[in-house]
Amino acid sequence: MHYFDLTGKVAVVTGAGRGLGAAIAVGLAEAGADLVLVTNDTPADGTAGKVRELGRKAVTLQADISNRSNLPGIIDKTVEEFGRIDVLVNNAGIIRRTPAAEHSYRDWEDVLNVNLNSVFVLSQEAGKRMIAQGAGKIINIASMLSFQGGINVPGYTASKHAIVGLTKQLGNEWASKGVQVNAIAPGYMVTDNTEALREDPLRSTQILERIPAGRWGTGQDLAGAAIFLASSASDYMSGHVLCVDGGWMSR
Template identity: 65%
Template sequence: MNLFNLEGKTALVTGTSGGLGQAIATGLAEAGANVVCVARGSSEAAVEKAKASGRKAAAIKADLSDASGLQAVFDEALRLTGSIDVLVNNAGTIRRTPAKDHSEKDWFDVIDLNLNSVFLLSQIAGRHMIARGSGKIINICSMLSYQGGINVPGYTASKHGVAGLTKAFANEWAASGVQVNGIAPGYMVTDNTAQILADEKRKASITERIPAGRWGTPEDIQGAAIFLASSASDYVNGHVLCVDGGWMAR
């Protein structure tokens, strides 16, 4: 199990005010990592859960859609910890409107946070990791990295882009000891899916397609995150791991 041991490592996780980000930060801490939690809102719950595992944890409040502040976020994380071994790009948003009505604001709000921040923060962290000769970057992709979805053109474009960036960075950085991979969650019970969950007919049709017979929970992502953050994945590069209850196999 030493392959999955994260003791002595520090992870920077974005979007930790709840949902997947909070669960990922908690899982990494339980596997031994110290964590820096970044979110626009409060990361207090994520920090407390990490500390309950006996790890060091800190929070940074930031709007990651503001590209001008990303270097400062990373610099603050370095000041707090001394080094960042793992970056998890989880922060994201979604706007549900038919394509013909999808506003320019909705488009840019989604692209700025879901795609531009992933590129820029990965670039910043990548420079740090390449100079050191090791590091892990985990990008949270989506089933909509593969499919078109309904009423979410901006989100779909952003998540296709994140999957592409994962492969592009991996191609360039693998030889420098930096692994860049992604996790594509299936249908998860989070705030982002609340609108679908409220539609009983749509919820039922989605559940029917999932071989596991249920929607995922944020905790279902933890094992994949620990694997991709640990030395167990040292020869895994540019891969997007579906954690979907079998949705993509259907």
């Protein structure tokens, strides 16, 4: 099991206060990593407590990642606290649901700033340090809407398609430098972003009928995939998008 051992590694997870980010962060801690937990408006104290209960270190940072000027400081603070950064999980994301003909530019811009622009800047800042140390893992969170168009979510769909392209592009440049860049595409998960779908009886039924596993996913379903992509077990993977979807994409 040494392939999956993250002891001594330092991981940064954005959107770590709740949901998928919190579950991923705790999973990485269970594998041995120390954590920097980045949140916007939700404190990560609960996640930090779980990490510390596992005997790992946790630093919490609150920052509006839609503001580019806040992003370099996240990586700087990580290196200041721990002396290195080994894993970056770009998990934070938002969604705005409005028909395309009515979708405001403000909503489009807000979604792209969080879901795409912050991912590029944080990956660039972390990547510089990972390249210098000759090793590192960047894990981006994609979506089923990285492959499909969706309905009423033009900004979100555009951002998640772009995440796949950026994952492949960075992977191409950095694999030879010891830095692997991959993505996880969660299926339909129980998160704040899917609350509207789960509360719509028709859409919820349609979604469940297509999922071979017969249920919505949870954050714990992603933890193992994140550990795998953060560990030496995935050293020969680059630019890959790993679907964790209960079989949705195979249907």
